[in-house]
Amino acid sequence: MDLCFLSASEIVDKIKKNEISAVQVAKSLIQRINLLEKKVKAFIYFDKEYFLKKAKDSDDWRLSGKSLGPLHGLPVAIKDIFKTKDMPTYFGTSIRENYLEEEESDVTKLLIKAGAIIMGKTVTTELAYFDAGKTTNPHDYLRTPGGSSSGSAAAVAAYMVPISIGTQTAGSVIRPASYCGITAIKPTYGIISRKGCLQQSFLLDQIGIFSRNIEDLSMCSSILSKDNINNDLKIKEPKFIFLKTSKWDNIEKEAKKLFENFINKISKNIIKIENPKFLEKAYDYQKIIQETDMAHNFSYFYEKYKEKIGKKLIEAINRGLNYKAKEYAIAVENMNLIYNQLTDTLGNFDSIITPATTGFAPKGLDFTGSPEFCSIWTYLGMPTINLPLIQNSERLPLGIQLVGRKYDDKNLLKNANWLFKKHKIN
């Protein structure tokens, strides 16, 4: 059996039942990494000896009969912007002097406490913005995996790890998940602690999880979240709203056709709503906040290493430095206003359904793709999930994005499970 193809839930379950060991899992993943990492380049740091040792420790613990955490023996890959004591943390830039951290991020702490093994650090774009890292798309090495959580998405898609952690400030979880053809969740703003994670934007940064099915997302969310997202995924027939935003026309022709075909398949569960005008400004508001916050949070890099920083980041910070406080204040205030207007307008619904990206993974590695189908949901702090339910003739994936009500991640997971079980591509 190729253990690398098991899901996170299956691994946890089989280890608990003593059917497999953490070392066996680690060995299978290492084999897979040996096979593919040269092409995929998902990791910025991976030490197989460390991984094997941690797996051995985990097995010893289990065999001694001590009580096991809910993720005992599960390997998890972590985006390179989370601080980890045992591994370097580069934030996707070579200019960082103190990349050996004394601090363990809250996310990795919670995972370790639950029994998981932090198996490596994955490639991020530079400071989690748009300047790409080395990672490629496992479906086509000449295409971008998306960003900024490039390595976390690609590693899971390439079966080099069952589950991984990323972050999203515009579209950095859902977009790479869509391009790489895996499931991912970005829970409601604020319900996962960001302590020990690089801060790009206080008002926008949100942590996400990548895996290859909804059970895994649910299991890991419940470990990381302050709220109680439990594992109950009982299915009830959901009511989806297909929201055509003002960005709808930016979708690529083939993606549009395939998405509309998909929508037709579930038409009895769908209501369509055309371009609610009040949503339009949310794109600008997200941008004002993100760019201002980068100007503030990255001032050290900007001032000291300007010539060594990517062009896209420099341009964004330059814009960020020039906004007026009043513009920012309006953007902040509208977070709540627009959310309230949206839920009032949509009335009784379970999830919003939209394509996750404007198309399939773009060719080339420099451009990580457009986050425009994700960024307003990040701005509004709503939980979103990517489901890899569309494929083109070249077998490139495209994600269906579900967007839930704030603090109702539980229902969103149920809706996603309903759709995923029914329309999974085999």
Add this chain to the structure above:
Amino acid sequence: MDLCFLSASEIVDKIKKNEISAVQVAKSLIQRINLLEKKVKAFIYFDKEYFLKKAKDSDDWRLSGKSLGPLHGLPVAIKDIFKTKDMPTYFGTSIRENYLEEEESDVTKLLIKAGAIIMGKTVTTELAYFDAGKTTNPHDYLRTPGGSSSGSAAAVAAYMVPISIGTQTAGSVIRPASYCGITAIKPTYGIISRKGCLQQSFLLDQIGIFSRNIEDLSMCSSILSKDNINNDLKIKEPKFIFLKTSKWDNIEKEAKKLFENFINKISKNIIKIENPKFLEKAYDYQKIIQETDMAHNFSYFYEKYKEKIGKKLIEAINRGLNYKAKEYAIAVENMNLIYNQLTDTLGNFDSIITPATTGFAPKGLDFTGSPEFCSIWTYLGMPTINLPLIQNSERLPLGIQLVGRKYDDKNLLKNANWLFKKHKIN
């Protein structure tokens, strides 16, 4: 019996028991208003015929045997920045063209639903900032009542109404309560709806209540608040922290002496903490947010009626227009950071205790006094209460301010009740 001297709770209780009628209460208050309003000038709008008619309707309802709301027959005065269908709403400025509103604010709606009678609109400073209205201090007509909720505080202090509503963006509830010698609460940010209330600052505006005892504050909070602040005021011995902020030296000599005497009386319930450095910037952050938000929310008045607006407001808006987005972003981010640092530093405590104002009500009506002992708690969104427990030789009042943990208004009310019952001035 002079019904105007009854508390809100007593009025509600006696009406419920058919011991007194709403009309009797209204008549007593009208008599009091006839006696004092020429001096105090607490009301911008008061129509005694309307008040009597509403009181009569309230009594008719009660006598018909229909079920009564928890505030049945209780007269409440409302700051002139809440929209009311039956009365004009000037926002403290004569330049407003459409002062007859079609909308009823959420606060007045909730009060009316609970059976209360909106008996008049009270004077606010211009657009709830620092340019004073006509109201005087009932303890000394040559002194300011404080602002911006000047009329709401003065009317309750002068026994022209048992309870009233105000708002606070810096120190506009606690400061006038301190100067006027009454109790007041500004609950945790966000737990009372601001719909239909003039917006000065989305991130700072908070609604408050004035009365002459803690039971009344508790009763009214529980009606207005989304959280469940119930009426249970069981007393347990609290642990107070006396926090000497960096503004401590701005306190007037006499106020300082009397406050220290008071602190000595309850020394076994007090721990002193000197000037926590991380709090210092909160003053600037509050100012940046307030002034920027005024520049944004009052742009219509500023652009159209610049020459008719008060000098203090113009200066503040001019500053507000010049802040950079980055400065605002840092101020927003620190709201949470400082609050967390504060609760970490203080550890296990019930309430912070400080003077409510830097001294007694200043002489003259132009300057409404300094909000510097209140503004950081507004910025942090923490619930605060004023208790009129200090008096100088001229019988001028000074408030003791208690500050509670966010969303723990219930415990704050209990602490306040403990202190008020024990040290009330008779």
